[in-house]
Amino acid sequence: NAGVTQTPKFQVLKTGQSMTLQCAQDMNHEYMSWYRQDPGMGLRLIHYSVGAGITDQGEVPNGYNVSRSTTEDFPLRLLSAAPSQTSVYFCASNGGTGTGELFFGEGSRLTVL
């Protein structure tokens, strides 16, 4: 049972480059979300989705885009990376309506030079 799978685990970008962080879950969860984790800041919500075709902004959405074309996948796109986006990114899913237990992926560590 894979759960929530994130790729890549590590990535180094130059300022201005674009990339996509992939997230897939095999639990048929409707709710999926992206967080960034910075030292002393906890986990901050970037974007979330309550089902295919539906996305919404979290606390820190600027500089990030998402889409949800299938139940399984929820990619996070950085269109023009900035050093302030250096962080650890976590994808998480939830089988309920956005209030139950979150299942996290193993994280993607991104460095923007």
Next chain:
Amino acid sequence: GQQVMQIPQYQHVQEGEDFTTYCNSSTTLSNIQWYKQRPGGHPVFLIQLVKSGEVKKQKRLTFQFGEAKKNSSLHITATQTTDVGTYFCAGPRFNKFYFGSGTKLNVKP
């Protein structure tokens, strides 16, 4: 906006000592969740509290939800080195999860 504050930021204890972390929300929560993140790992769900005044235990861990459903605590009795990690509280509200900044626990053997 919604804020979830958590203290302390760090706690260093000797193995066998007790540990407590506290979580406070600026608004009433429908429920509160606790997660543990081991060094280099990802957050893992520990428990969810729903009722006002609720107390739940998991072996040496005791979780409480305040009467006003705006604060919560996690207490670990007789810490062990396996308890090392960062403990987060999280309060969901309107499909958004608001996490506290976490308490990093270090246990000296």
